Amino acid sequence: MNNIIVVKCGGSILAELTNEFFESIKELQNKGNKIVIVHGGGPEIEQMLTSLSIKSEFVNGLRKTTSEVLDTVEMILAGSVNKKLVSMLTSNKLKAIGLSGVDGELLKATPINADTLGHVGEVKEVNTELIKNLLNLDYIPVIAPIGAQESGQKLNINADTAAASIASALKAKHLLFVTDVSGILKNGNLLEEVSEKTVQELMLDGTIYGGMIPKVKAALSAMSDGLNEIMIVSGKTSFVTFEGSLAGTKLIKELEVV
Ligand SMILES: Nc1ncnc2c1ncn2[C@@H]1O[C@H](COP(=O)(O)OP(=O)(O)O)[C@@H](O)[C@H]1O
Numbered sequence: 001m002n003n004i005i006v007v008k009c010g011g012s013i014l015a016e017l018t019n020e021f022f023e024s025i026k027e028l029q030n031k032g033n034k035i036v037i038v039h040g041g042g043p044e045i046e047q048m049l050t051s052l053s054i055k056s057e058f059v060n061g062l063r064k065t066t067s068e069v070l071d072t073v074e075m076i077l078a079g080s081v082n083k084k085l086v087s088m089l090t091s092n093k094l095k096a097i098g099l100s101g102v103d104g105e106l107l108k109a110t111p112i113n114a115d116t117l118g119h120v121g122e123v124k125e126v127n128t129e130l131i132k133n134l135l136n137l138d139y140i141p142v143i144a145p146i147g148a149q150e151s152g153q154k155l156n157i158n159a160d161t162a163a164a165s166i167a168s169a170l171k172a173k174h175l176l177f178v179t180d181v182s183g184i185l186k187n188g189n190l191l192e193e194v195s196e197k198t199v200q201e202l203m204l205d206g207t208i209y210g211g212m213i214p215k216v217k218a219a220l221s222a223m224s225d226g227l228n229e230i231m232i233v234s235g236k237t238s239f240v241t242f243e244g245s246l247a248g249t250k251l252i253k254e255l256e257v258v
């Protein structure tokens with residue numbers, strides 16, 4: 001299957017996804033592509049932790065996850081956010097089925113560093129067969145980024161890195177990060193193409209900061225796994241243009257110097 005597009009929907013945009021977003025997904029399907037959605041939910045997790053008076057902190061852009069935090073993360077991602085997104089897709093006439101990485105051993109993971117991060121994982125294996133079977137039934141799998149260790153211990157996985165791992169395992173044609181901005185901005189202007197070297201420079205000089213950092217790092221890691229169509233696009237507007245190309249920031253390999 002070489003027509004898979006993995007779409008990561010950030011927590012920043014989930015409540016604001018527009019008709020244009022769903023129309024763009026339909027347009028990609030009409031062109032013969034199969035869609036897999038991986039979602040985040042950072043802001044909703046934050047809200048619930050606050051209302052439950054559970055403290056959590058970020059270490060290198062990742063949420064330090066105690067057992068108590070993990071229960072809340074799973075409740076929000078696999079329970080609330082996943083079902084809301086499936087319901088939105090369904091009411092937009094898109095066939096969708098919600099799963100977390102725990103279902104069908106979809107995402108086997110290991111802890112990144114149990115001492116500093118607690119139950120935070122990275123994906124070691126993706127059940128691509130299950131995803132492809134769902135795609136063959138014309139479902140959009142909608143995946144919440146919770147993984148499980150061999151022992152059964154669940155792990156919280158950053159949604160950008162989960163999407164990159166899933167796209168790499170599926171050898172996806174495109175990996176799209178749908179967020180609340182039109183792409184990578186510099187002084188308010190959209191950068192239509194950025195190379196790995198430029199991304200590193202933009203992180204160093206502070207142009208790329210906060211939530212954009214895990215996104216570009218995940219994008220670069222997918223690029224080094226061999227994916228070559230990776231974009232950051234907005235969920236507020238149509239990301240498929242009239243000409244059929246995608247609007248946003250495209251990450252490209254270094255231009256070869258001859
Ligand atoms: N150079 C940049 N261009 C655009 N957005 C940036 C940049 N650097 C940091 N950001 C921030 O990254 C945010 C997107 O990341 P985040 O909020 O984590 O989104 P998501 O929930 O979609 O993963 C933007 O809203 C913006 O505040």
Ligand SMILES: CC(=O)N[C@@H](CCC(=O)OP(=O)(O)O)C(=O)O
Binds near residue numbers: 009039040
């Ligand atoms: C380990 C880790 O940080 N996990 C994230 C998972 C959700 C996520 O990544 O959501 P966004 O895409 O909305 O940021 C968290 O707990 O917030």
